[in-house]
Amino acid sequence: MPHLLTLSDLSIGTINDILNRAQEIQIQNLYCIQQDIICANLFFEASTRTRFSFEAAEKRLGYHVLNFSDESSSTQKGESLYDTLRTLEEIGVKAAVIRHRQDKYYEDLRGRLSLSIINGGDGCSDHPTQALLDLMTIKQEFSSFKDLTVAIIGDLRHSRVARSDAEVLTRLGAKVLLSGPKEWMNSELPGEYVGIDEAVKTADIVMMLRIQHERHTDGMDLSKEAYHKQYGLTLERERLMKPGSIIMHPAPVNRGVEIADELVEAKRSRIFRQINNGVAVRMAVLEWAVNQTEEAKRHEYTANKR
Amino acid sequence: MPHLLTLSDLSIGTINDILNRAQEIQIQNLYCIQQDIICANLFFEASTRTRFSFEAAEKRLGYHVLNFSDESSSTQKGESLYDTLRTLEEIGVKAAVIRHRQDKYYEDLRGRLSLSIINGGDGCSDHPTQALLDLMTIKQEFSSFKDLTVAIIGDLRHSRVARSDAEVLTRLGAKVLLSGPKEWMNSELPGEYVGIDEAVKTADIVMMLRIQHERHTDGMDLSKEAYHKQYGLTLERERLMKPGSIIMHPAPVNRGVEIADELVEAKRSRIFRQINNGVAVRMAVLEWAVNQTEEAKRHEYTANKR
Amino acid sequence: MPHLLTLSDLSIGTINDILNRAQEIQIQNLYCIQQDIICANLFFEASTRTRFSFEAAEKRLGYHVLNFSDESSSTQKGESLYDTLRTLEEIGVKAAVIRHRQDKYYEDLRGRLSLSIINGGDGCSDHPTQALLDLMTIKQEFSSFKDLTVAIIGDLRHSRVARSDAEVLTRLGAKVLLSGPKEWMNSELPGEYVGIDEAVKTADIVMMLRIQHERHTDGMDLSKEAYHKQYGLTLERERLMKPGSIIMHPAPVNRGVEIADELVEAKRSRIFRQINNGVAVRMAVLEWAVNQTEEAKRHEYTANKR
Numbered sequence: 058m059p060h061l062l063t064l065s066d067l068s069i070g071t072i073n074d075i076l077n078r079a080q081e082i083q084i085q086n087l088y089c090i091q092q093d094i095i096c097a098n099l100f101f102e103a104s105t106r107t108r109f110s111f112e113a114a115e116k117r118l119g120y121h122v123l124n125f126s127d128e129s130s131s132t133q134k135g136e137s138l139y140d141t142l143r144t145l146e147e148i149g150v151k152a153a154v155i156r157h158r159q160d161k162y163y164e165d166l167r168g169r170l171s172l173s174i175i176n177g178g179d180g181c182s183d184h185p186t187q188a189l190l191d192l193m194t195i196k197q198e199f200s201s202f203k204d205l206t207v208a209i210i211g212d213l214r215h216s217r218v219a220r221s222d223a224e225v226l227t228r229l230g231a232k233v234l235l236s237g238p239k240e241w242m243n244s245e246l247p248g249e250y251v252g253i254d255e256a257v258k259t260a261d262i263v264m265m266l267r268i269q270h271e272r273h274t275d276g277m278d279l280s281k282e283a284y285h286k287q288y289g290l291t292l293e294r295e296r297l298m299k300p301g302s303i304i305m306h307p308a309p310v311n312r313g314v315e316i317a318d319e320l321v322e323a324k325r326s327r328i329f330r331q332i333n334n335g336v337a338v339r340m341a342v343l344e345w346a347v348n349q350t351e352e353a354k355r356h357e358y359t360a361n362k363r
Numbered sequence: 364m365p366h367l368l369t370l371s372d373l374s375i376g377t378i379n380d381i382l383n384r385a386q387e388i389q390i391q392n393l394y395c396i397q398q399d400i401i402c403a404n405l406f407f408e409a410s411t412r413t414r415f416s417f418e419a420a421e422k423r424l425g426y427h428v429l430n431f432s433d434e435s436s437s438t439q440k441g442e443s444l445y446d447t448l449r450t451l452e453e454i455g456v457k458a459a460v461i462r463h464r465q466d467k468y469y470e471d472l473r474g475r476l477s478l479s480i481i482n483g484g485d486g487c488s489d490h491p492t493q494a495l496l497d498l499m500t501i502k503q504e505f506s507s508f509k510d511l512t513v514a515i516i517g518d519l520r521h522s523r524v525a526r527s528d529a530e531v532l533t534r535l536g537a538k539v540l541l542s543g544p545k546e547w548m549n550s551e552l553p554g555e556y557v558g559i560d561e562a563v564k565t566a567d568i569v570m571m572l573r574i575q576h577e578r579h580t581d582g583m584d585l586s587k588e589a590y591h592k593q594y595g596l597t598l599e600r601e602r603l604m605k606p607g608s609i610i611m612h613p614a615p616v617n618r619g620v621e622i623a624d625e626l627v628e629a630k631r632s633r634i635f636r637q638i639n640n641g642v643a644v645r646m647a648v649l650e651w652a653v654n655q656t657e658e659a660k661r662h663e664y665t666a667n668k669r
Numbered sequence: 670m671p672h673l674l675t676l677s678d679l680s681i682g683t684i685n686d687i688l689n690r691a692q693e694i695q696i697q698n699l700y701c702i703q704q705d706i707i708c709a710n711l712f713f714e715a716s717t718r719t720r721f722s723f724e725a726a727e728k729r730l731g732y733h734v735l736n737f738s739d740e741s742s743s744t745q746k747g748e749s750l751y752d753t754l755r756t757l758e759e760i761g762v763k764a765a766v767i768r769h770r771q772d773k774y775y776e777d778l779r780g781r782l783s784l785s786i787i788n789g790g791d792g793c794s795d796h797p798t799q800a801l802l803d804l805m806t807i808k809q810e811f812s813s814f815k816d817l818t819v820a821i822i823g824d825l826r827h828s829r830v831a832r833s834d835a836e837v838l839t840r841l842g843a844k845v846l847l848s849g850p851k852e853w854m855n856s857e858l859p860g861e862y863v864g865i866d867e868a869v870k871t872a873d874i875v876m877m878l879r880i881q882h883e884r885h886t887d888g889m890d891l892s893k894e895a896y897h898k899q900y901g902l903t904l905e906r907e908r909l910m911k912p913g914s915i916i917m918h919p920a921p922v923n924r925g926v927e928i929a930d931e932l933v934e935a936k937r938s939r940i941f942r943q944i945n946n947g948v949a950v951r952m953a954v955l956e957w958a959v960n961q962t963e964e965a966k967r968h969e970y971t972a973n974k975r
Binding site: 398399401403427429430431441442443446447449450451453454455456 | 698700701702717718721722724725728729731736920921922923924941942944945947948
């Protein structure tokens with residue numbers, strides 16, 4: 058029953074195995090025929106990228122896909138997440154991809170289910186497959202993480218991507234710089250706070266964060282234009298970037314706010330490359346989870362027979 | 364054009380054929396490759412269990428699945444159910460699974476369509492595949508239905524499960540006991556009304572019903588705690604149950620209301636087993652409907668050729 | 670990157686190729702096994718017929734299908750259509766079927782995407798696959814379009830079907846008559862305005878249009894009964910029709926308004942035949958788009974290698 062809940066649970070060895078397998082999947086342009094794996098997507102928050110990326114990954118692996126939607130399900134009748142998942146388990150679901158607005162929604166599910174949970178993002182907490190696809194993108198560019206400088210800039214407080222990335226990059230030996238509005242600083246993140254110009258100038262990777270309007274309770278008083286000028290990657294700031302350095306963003310982009318419209322598809326932008334990598338990474342993660350589950354079941358079966 | 368609208372339409376022989384086939388499907392853990400059957404799920408009421416159970420069944424049979432959702436379809440433009448189904452028929456759909464809030468919504472569809480209708484629940488009236496999976500669960504436990512005592516307890520008035528189960532179990536030779544709040548008694552159900560303690564003590568199967576809040580117009584004045592104490596399966600009442608007797612519930616469960624939280628996954632509970640059986644039963648039902656349709660078409664074709 | 674945005678973009682030769690392939694697909698009752706094509710359906714307006722017709726077509730071709738729904742996606746977070754499509758492209762989508770309330774939503778997408786866009790209807794403007802299935806239906810009946818008289822009757826102003834059909838039929842040599850309420854006349858349509866009785870009497874094809882309530886901002890003051898009497902195909906009017914002439918309607922039908930209830934499935938009605946033809950036509954269109962895309966990619970690849 059291996060879950061992917063947060064990257065903190067995975068060893069560096071496992072992370073590298075997943076990244077290597079993702080690279081292999083991408084090079085082979087892998088599509089599988091399989092007929093006996095059912096998985097489910099449970100998205101309790103709006104999503105295009107992550108949801109379709111997972112669904113494409115699942116279908117390329119040949120899995121049957123059940124798409125759960127909040128509005129038309131029994132969670133409307135007050136059913137708990139545990140009961141919903143136990144139900145899906147009995148229906149034959151081997152892996153469930155879950156996005157949930159509640160931080161660490163999975164805590165009270167650990168050890169109670171035989172299906173694999175793949176975390177598709179929880180509250181402001183974690184987004185492990187986004188971090189993995191960011192790692193894959195960085196690795197394709199720089200081969201290793203050691204001694205790279207990564208600047209993570211923007212809405213550090215509400216971004217689950219920031220937290221997942223900062224933690225795993227630090228573990229992998231990269232130097233993390235943090236920058237953004239004072240109101241959105243986040244003392245829980247590993248990394249050093251610097252001014253945005255210094256961050257942009259020094260970094261090998263300039264990773265801009267999406268403003269998570271939908272997760273804000275406190276407004277920020279800045280207009281979009283003012284935010285862009287103070288904390289965004291403007292055309293002027295991009296000129297400060299080092300040769301060979303790249304721009305990343307988890308998307309969807311607020312064009313002209315976090316990043317100048319013209320930079321989204323600029324030469325040094327890897328924003329759409331990240332999305333492309335997302336499918337391969339998710340295929341590798343699903344394969345890793347499901348194969349281990351099937352393997353575990355076989356062992357159990359052999360043990361029972363003796 | 365065989366439909367499954369209500370179990371009353373099926374002979375005991377057909378019911379047994381379906382149950383035997385379901386058992387076979389479950390033992391074989393059957394997944395099929397097929398490429399030329401399209402089916403559709405039309406759920407006009409919220410559902411997790413039944414909808415995903417059917418979808419898993421359909422995909423395990425190798426069918427192509429169209430998921431119709433009320434909000435984004437032409438029923439929004441005022442289209443009738445008949446016109447929607449005629450449309451799906453022309454699109455190539457061979458079987459349509461329908462859940463509808465209106466009792467016997469299918470009455471004016473009989474004889475007008477060449478696709479198979481599988482009733483996924485209509486109003487407070489019927490839920491034939493739930494009754495079949497309940498039968499499968501009981502048969503796995505007791506081999507036969509003759510002389511078993513089944514206590515159906517709770518919201519008898521609004522439960523389509525109660526009606527479907529009480530009728531078919533009576534036909535199969537079981538003794539049905541009914542219990543629950545006076546306000547929710549239902550004189551149309553076959554069976555004998557008894558007090559809840561007697562029901563629990565006497566029964567081989569204690570079948571607790573879900574309180575159908577979403578179908579109530581009249582409130583009940585009891586708090587959840589009071590309901591649980593008076594009409595629920597409490598920890599104390601469970602101790603009255605006979606050795607070898609089992610607990611069933613169509614789910615989703617209101618934990619702590621119809622049944623004590625701790626009993627949901629207790630040893631004698633078959634609640635999740637029921638869900639598991641649901642997939643096999645629905646595979647058997649779909650196979651039965653679609654194969655007969657295809658068979659009928661072949662005959663028609665041969666007749667045309669002569 | 671061939672798109673199907675409006676039939677005006679297609680030569681008569683290409684239109685005929687698609688119609689011939691659709692006919693072949695229908696006769697063979699074609700179902701394909703394919704495993705490496707992903708397509709997406711993006712419907713920003715309610716639809717049953719078109720959406721499921723496309724989905725059935727896609728699945729019969731063996732494609733993997735992603736169903737995008739407005740409510741649960743990042744367009745909720747303000748993402749533009751271009752960014753959504755670029756995302757899908759990176760996820761591996763080869764063809765996107767789009768229905769959108771905005772006329773010519775595709776104008777600023779042209780030349781910026783490598784996936785194929787298949788227009789599933791835009792505002793009051795175009796509905797090219799509907800026109801193709803109408804052509805297929807007419808061709809099955811009359812073999813050719815030359816010198817046929819087609820009367821298009823009803824809500825000419827808000828009907829994208831009217832525009833697509835009138836234009837292509839004129840190009841193919843048919844004579845188009847137009848009729849309907851003065852308020853809904855549309856001077857942009859090719860064709861001659863005549864009274865409804867004359868239209869019905871003269872036409873080989875009487876094509877009734879759906880009243881597009883959902884696209885009206887200006888109400889019409891007529892009751893349903895009065896509309897039916899003045900502009901509908903009543904039982905009396907049907908008796909004026911020429912022998913061998915047929916009735917068409919894009920559906921969903923407002924029974925008793927545009928057309929008498931009894932005529933919907935009358936002998937000379939081809940309304941459900943149109944729906945049936947829709948699947949074959951859409952299979953032919955998708956095949957045409959996707960195969961050209963794959964072909965183009967192969968050429969590009971060879972060119973790169975040299």
